[in-house]
Amino acid sequence: MTVxxxxxxxxxxxxxxxxxRLSVDVGPGxxxxxxxxxxxxxxxxxxxLGLSPATEGRAEVLxxxxxTKGGDIxxxxxxxxxxxxxxPDVSATEFVxxxxxxxxxxxxxxxxxxxxxxxxxxxxxxxxxxxxGYSTGMKQRVKLAQALVHDPQxxxxxxPTNGLDPVGRDEMLGLxxxxxxxxxxxxxxxxxxxxxxxxTCDHVVVIDGGKLLRSSSTTDFTQTTTTLAIEVTDTDDHxxxxxxxxxxxxxxxxxxxxxxxxPGAGHIxxxxxxxxxxxxxxxxxxADLGLGLVRMEQRRHHISEVFKDADDARDEERKEAVGHGx
Amino acid sequence: xxxxxxxxxxxxQTRIHNIGYRNYDGPRLGRAYARRSLYSQSLRGAYGLxxxxxxxxxxxxxxxxxxVPAAIMVAVAVATKAKDLPVDYTQYAIFLxxxxxxxxxxxxxxxxxxxxxxxxxxxxxxxxxxxxDYVRAKYASLASxxxxxxxxxLVVLYVGALLAKLDFADQTKGFAQGLLSVALLSLxxxxxxxxxxxxxxxxxxxxxxxxxxxxxxxGAVSTVQAIAFDQNSTDAIAxxxxxxxxxxxxxVQTAFLGAxxxxxxxxxxxxxxxxxxxxxxxxxxxxxxxLLMRRYxxxxx
Numbered sequence: 001m002t003v004x005x006x007x008x009x010x011x012x013x014x015x016x017x018x019x020x021r022l023s024v025d026v027g028p029g030x031x032x033x034x035x036x037x038x039x040x041x042x043x044x045x046x047x048x049l050g051l052s053p054a055t056e057g058r059a060e061v062l063x064x065x066x067x068t069k070g071g072d073i074x075x076x077x078x079x080x081x082x083x084x085x086x087x088p089d090v091s092a093t094e095f096v097x098x099x100x101x102x103x104x105x106x107x108x109x110x111x112x113x114x115x116x117x118x119x120x121x122x123x124x125x126x127x128x129x130x131x132x133g134y135s136t137g138m139k140q141r142v143k144l145a146q147a148l149v150h151d152p153q154x155x156x157x158x159x160p161t162n163g164l165d166p167v168g169r170d171e172m173l174g175l176x177x178x179x180x181x182x183x184x185x186x187x188x189x190x191x192x193x194x195x196x197x198x199x200t201c202d203h204v205v206v207i208d209g210g211k212l213l214r215s216s217s218t219t220d221f222t223q224t225t226t227t228l229a230i231e232v233t234d235t236d237d238h239x240x241x242x243x244x245x246x247x248x249x250x251x252x253x254x255x256x257x258x259x260x261x262x263p264g265a266g267h268i269x270x271x272x273x274x275x276x277x278x279x280x281x282x283x284x285x286x287a288d289l290g291l292g293l294v295r296m297e298q299r300r301h302h303i304s305e306v307f308k309d310a311d312d313a314r315d316e317e318r319k320e321a322v323g324h325g326x
Numbered sequence: 327x328x329x330x331x332x333x334x335x336x337x338x339q340t341r342i343h344n345i346g347y348r349n350y351d352g353p354r355l356g357r358a359y360a361r362r363s364l365y366s367q368s369l370r371g372a373y374g375l376x377x378x379x380x381x382x383x384x385x386x387x388x389x390x391x392x393x394v395p396a397a398i399m400v401a402v403a404v405a406t407k408a409k410d411l412p413v414d415y416t417q418y419a420i421f422l423x424x425x426x427x428x429x430x431x432x433x434x435x436x437x438x439x440x441x442x443x444x445x446x447x448x449x450x451x452x453x454x455x456x457x458x459d460y461v462r463a464k465y466a467s468l469a470s471x472x473x474x475x476x477x478x479x480l481v482v483l484y485v486g487a488l489l490a491k492l493d494f495a496d497q498t499k500g501f502a503q504g505l506l507s508v509a510l511l512s513l514x515x516x517x518x519x520x521x522x523x524x525x526x527x528x529x530x531x532x533x534x535x536x537x538x539x540x541x542x543x544x545g546a547v548s549t550v551q552a553i554a555f556d557q558n559s560t561d562a563i564a565x566x567x568x569x570x571x572x573x574x575x576x577x578v579q580t581a582f583l584g585a586x587x588x589x590x591x592x593x594x595x596x597x598x599x600x601x602x603x604x605x606x607x608x609x610x611x612x613x614x615x616x617l618l619m620r621r622y623x624x625x626x627x
Binding site for chain 2: 075077079085086094098099113146150
């Protein structure tokens with residue numbers, strides 16, 4: 001099933017091309033839309049909501065054509081804008097009830113859903129106070145609640161972690177994850193911070209200058225090579241457990257490095273896992289030595305490398321072009 | 327996951343249910359319902375209902391100020407057993423035009439400037455409604471709020487007139503003419519107020535601009551009319567009335583609704599001139615609607 005599908009979608013303004021023949025399919029789950037500022041993320045959302053006609057190409061959301069079924073799409077989709085959008089002099093409850101009714105919910109259902117949704121996003125007693133007195137984190141929750149109150153099948157979240165402190169950021173990311181896992185709502189979340197999306201998204205779409213750079217699942221992004229970090233205890237037989245493991249691994253022909261520069265360096269061994277058997281090997285070695293295995297975890301590669309790859313690819317292209325030219 | 331407590335300790339009140347997320351599979355009433363919801367929310371908002379106590383003060387006060395003179399006139403009429411009310415139904419709004427102006431100046435910006443200022447407009451347009459729905463709901467709500475403001479004192483007068491046992495047919499005709507006149511006035515003033523307020527996200531500017539537009543146009547028109555009256559050019563008086571909202575309404579009701587003109591020397595427009603007045607009023611209302619549509623097509627997301 002495809003939630004969002006675009007086919008050579010273009011949007012040209014008199015001076016800039018915001019989207020350039022973008023073709024991408026997005027399935028259910030949490031999808032990250034990554035791009036620098038001005039990459040065309042907001043333009044894409046506007047087109048997908050049926051609010052701005054595409055110059056060329058077509059797009060479907062939940063199987064509905066954005067050009068003709070905008071109203072139907074907007075009834076089934078939630079939208080959380082990037083900017084502040086809350087009137088300060090009303091309470092969160094009043095505001096979200098109003099927004100629920102604007103989405104077509106009958107008055108009683110609007111009130112009930114508002115109470116539920118505000119609880120789910122983590123607003124309790126404060127929801128009766130005027131929004132003007134809320135912290136940024138609370139305001140972001142209200143914005144999220146108004147996007148979810150009508151129980152959409154899909155939500156567009158535009159930079160939901162903007163302006164949040166690290167704790168607020170983590171909570172928001174956890175909430176986004178739950179929107180899919182607990183609520184069963186698909187999510188398209190934009191960000192220019194790759195690390196964030198890596199933690200929350202099943203799938204990442206990278207656009208740059210209105211063009212599709214890459215679209216693949218998060219695991220594809222990070223699983224090409226897996227770095228394994230292991231940490232073991234010391235025993236009387238092996239006063240330096242880490243060294244003992246390293247020696248055995250070396251004897252088996254596996255290179256390790258100590259991850260210098262990383263926190264915990266010296267106690268942690270990093271090695272490249274080629275497949276399942278590496279995990280078994282490590283487990284057996286540690287067991288044979290009689291050590292305790294404190295941790296064995298994947299150190300993920302970061303999505304930021306995608307941009308590096310893309311840059312490399314572009315350099316290659318350029319070289320080729322130059323080559324052809326010469 | 328749930329920790330089961332011993333049955334002895336689990337009373338009805340101590341049990342906490344985490345019901346988790348519930349999907350909504352009830353009706354979704356769509357665009358027309360959303361438009362109605364926006365209309366009723368804006369109409370309530372125009373009297374401060376559903377908003378803070380502070381924002382109720384001014385509209386409620388103005389409403390009372392509108393009604394009190396009517397109540398006093400009625401009381402006097404009933405007490406003195408007068409043969410007629412001291413004021414025509416059609417004249418009432420003209421007498422209290424300052425109050426009406428103040429009301430539209432304060433409520434038009436609160437209706438539209440707030441949405442612009444706090445950028446709530448994109449949220450509306452991310453829902454089933456479209457530009458036209460938003461404009462219609464906002465226009466209709468302010469016009470209704472103004473109609474309530476201007477028609478309520480007429481109702482007081484009418485009820486009072488019936489209590490005073492004045493001529494029923496006569497009073498009913500006057501009342502109906504008055505209602506028609508304030509309905510036109512509400513549409514015209516709401517349109518002008520909204521167009522001016524929709525330009526700026528700053529509420530203060532909106533208030534000042536609406537008051538300025540209403541008072542300056544009226545001041546200029548009535549001054550020039552007075553000069554024209556002094557110079558006995560009565561023709562000019564009628565045409566000058568086309569240039570301010572309140573004199574437009576005055577002209578229309580003089581020509582068609584049996585009102586006595588408030589123009590200098592009571593020289594209102596004739597029926598022929600009245601047609602021009604009516605066309606200008608209707609043109610202005612349509613023009614305001616068109617301008618609002620144009621404005622909101624650009625605002626969008």
